Amino acid sequence: MRLRVIGPAFIFLLIPVLVLAQATGTGTITGRVADTSGAVLPGVAVTLKSPEALGQYTAVTDGEGKFRIGSVQPVTYEARFELDGFQS
Secondary structure: OHHHHHHHHHHHHHHHHHHHHHHOOOEEEEEEOEOOOOOEOOOOEEEEEOOOOOOEEEEEOOOOOEEEEEEEOOOOOEEEEEOOOOOO
16 A cells, blocks of 8 residues: 555655656757868867856867767857858
């Protein structure tokens, strides 16, 4: 008899935890940087800023021009791409 009461009570205790886990999620932003001719650009500094997020996120493109920034908050960002010899 005791197990029948504890099982449903335990499930109701977990519901708020599951809801809060979904509300505070983070994501990953990936991309590929290329010039106007389509050539990939390695070594580009990628910066994401938002007044809604604390701090900023940065990455550098690899040899294929790809970057990955993880654990970003779900807000709107301003993205900046910088490489010597190119306009930001």
